[in-house]
Amino acid sequence: MSIILSNITKNFGQFAALNNIDLEIPEGELVALLGPSGCGKTTLLRIIAGLEQADSGRVVLNGEDKTEQHVSHRGIGFVFQHYALFRHMTVFDNIAFGLRVKPKQHRPSEADIAKKVHALLNLVQLDWLHDRFPDQLSGGQRQRIALARALAVEPEVLLLDEPFGALDASVRKDLRQWLRNLHHELNVTSIFVTHDQEEAMEVASQVVVLNQGRIEQQGAPSDIYDHPANAFVSRFIGQTNIFAPDDHDAIWLHSSGLPIADKSGKTAHVRPHDIEVQKADDSAAAHAVLKDWQHLGALIRVELVKNAAQGEQATVYAEMPNEQFRRLDLQRGDKVNLRIRNAHWFH
């Protein structure tokens, strides 16, 4: 089911939580609403769900204007940040709830409900927990039960608020993969909120970057990473070196292979892996000094200090495969030359 939001605005008192949001989400996508805390992403999710009313604007689900419709009739499934499992009900009763509260003429028989609940429990691989109470479950289990409960009413849109926020790091990694696979299997249009850019890039098919109540950029993860629309997105997604080319740095950048013809007033954003490091032959004219390095698994992050003679002294980060770093055979304090392969310019 496609989702179209137009002109959504929401204020809490003086604070503008959302400012004229326009957003279109095609059917079957797994979308991440990504942004720093307080950017309005959870509010936007709750407005789509009908848990919150926008001050103005429209919410259109599958071509149908649902702005005025109450949450209980919107056909959405909502997974709450802290799961909101009904603590006085067993896992089974939690999942069955949405089916049992249907009006009599639409309510399945208890046998059908049981069949459906067990199917869902199997889907989330937790059938053996059906008679437990929420208090007896681990965080990851609660999360999956909350998801099964939301899916029981066969929602046309699945909305998840910080689905991995309250989990341990290791559980989080597993669940991310699991959610992605589940989405492949069910293909229900899904939106989740996260403040973790890594999580958004890893799980989502589409990422919407929000900041201070506005959408900064929307696109596939690779688009957003490779072609950030503005300085905020560039800084927020992945690591970035930022150069403000004043008189001194201009020379430094130029010699590093980055021409700065008419880029006055702009800053250059350079990804660490777009900086190539070479051993300097002429140590006096070298670009930087190697300060330290860290292992990031397959990559090495190199910490460099710019040569003060050619510009302001500042730290620059570069990344390269392990193998390449070993071949360079660098020690702390070695002089190096840099070559910037690619940069984005923003005001």
Place this chain on the structure above:
Amino acid sequence: MNAVTHTQTMTKRALHDPAWLKWGLIATALGFILLFLCLPLWIVISEAFAKGWTAYISALAQPDALAALRLTLLTAFITVPLNTVLGVCAAWAITRFEFKGKSLLTTLIDLPFSVSPVISGLIFVLMFGAQGWFGHWFSDHDIKIIFAVPGIVLATLFITFPFVARELIPLMQEMGSEEEEAALSLGASGWQMFFQITLPNIKWALLYGVLLCNARAMGEFGAVSVVSGHIRGLTNTLPLHVEVSYNEYDFVGAFASASILAGLAIVTLVLKSILEWRQGK
């Protein structure tokens, strides 16, 4: 090495009270409780049975005592449900919505707690008494409020007004509304949400409030005494019957009725402990 052990004992001494102090404080505490709480309870029983079983039973079987018991039960039967409904409504409105004047409303709900019981009775006399605002109208229509059952009910409603609400408000505030939102998002109607999610979550606190409300409704003395007129067999509640009997030097009668009320207090305390234990779980 020595210095280390020395520091450790010093630290231990600074963290734990010496035994003499500990037992001294416990003895003081228990002595005070025995003197002020246990002894009175014991006196109620011993005085009630001072002249034996038969005197006790016959004191309770007096028509006036039975009438007083009936009126006490009737008053509680009317006031407790009304104030329970009010408590749930008030707690719902206050904890689930934002509106202007919310903190004022919360303060006003607690207001009856800071009014002396005597004043709580007086205000109804001022309203409905012979010289009161509505006094003439009611007496013209031959309706008695003051020195009659309606006045007793009104004064009790006033006195027990906050009990349920003040138990529910902090609990529902702390609980938040996520579970209720989840129920709505799964298609539940308002009533389904209330009966299947909200009520099970607040039931122990609700019972707790009802219990305290009931104990006060049955035991209220000051306010009821002002509006009742002490008409034997008609407008005496059990606490008033205790007073009347005591003032007439019918000590067995007074303490027999008092023992019923003390029994009610003990049942209340036991149930309260059970509820606290359930809530704590």
Place this chain on the structure above:
Amino acid sequence: MRQSNIMPGFRPTLGFTIVYLCLIVLIPLSTLIFKSFELSAADFYKIITHDRVLASFRVSFSTAFAAASIASLFGFIIAWSFVRYSFPGKRFFDALIDLPFALPTAVAGIVLATIYQPNGLIGQWLMHSFGIQVAYKPLGIVVALIFISLPFVVRTVEPVLQEFDSSMEEAAASLGATRLQVFVKIIFPNIFPALLTGFALAFARGIGEYGSVIFIAGNLPYVSEIVPLMIVTKLEQYDIPGATAIALTMLVISFIMLLVINLLQLWVRKRSGQL
């Protein structure tokens, strides 16, 4: 106005609450104010400055103050013993603390009067050994009010003591403080606001208390007559204006006191950085 909250039932629940509040609490209370307008200021002043009325205010305030102070001291010791020590029967005694909340005041009144009257169980002993008469004296009022006050103090101090972060004590001890220093400098300042609250609640309740006091007080004009009894007496003499004036004065005084005590608490908490 568009209700931005999706929870159902706002209008009916708030509406019912406000209507009920007005009917049962606000309108009846307001009659007190309107009735007193029927009095001229001079009459009002004359009523409340009558010697006997003034004496009753003195009795009420002084006995409530004494009782709340004594209850605060012993209430603190009781709360401390319950929270910090374990001893047999603790749960039972802890439950018993609420007895004055649950026991009808008339029952408390006749029982205390029976115990402390000059030929009563304790009254006799005090009379013979020390020549002290409790019942039918102001001291009797104090005893009754201590009974009423105790749970207010214990139940406000107890949770705060329970929540008290004992790592603060450990930190102080590790820095070389003695037990007394730990108590005076660490524990007591943290407990004090709660103790003050308990005192205030007990004091406010004590001033208005009626049932448990009248049996033991003796109700001697100028000596052991409390304000609530003054109101009842005026009412029984069909002196409605008199009762109204005294009641309004008392209501205003107790509201002012609660306000002052709340401000005091706020000040204590601000000063100790808890706000």
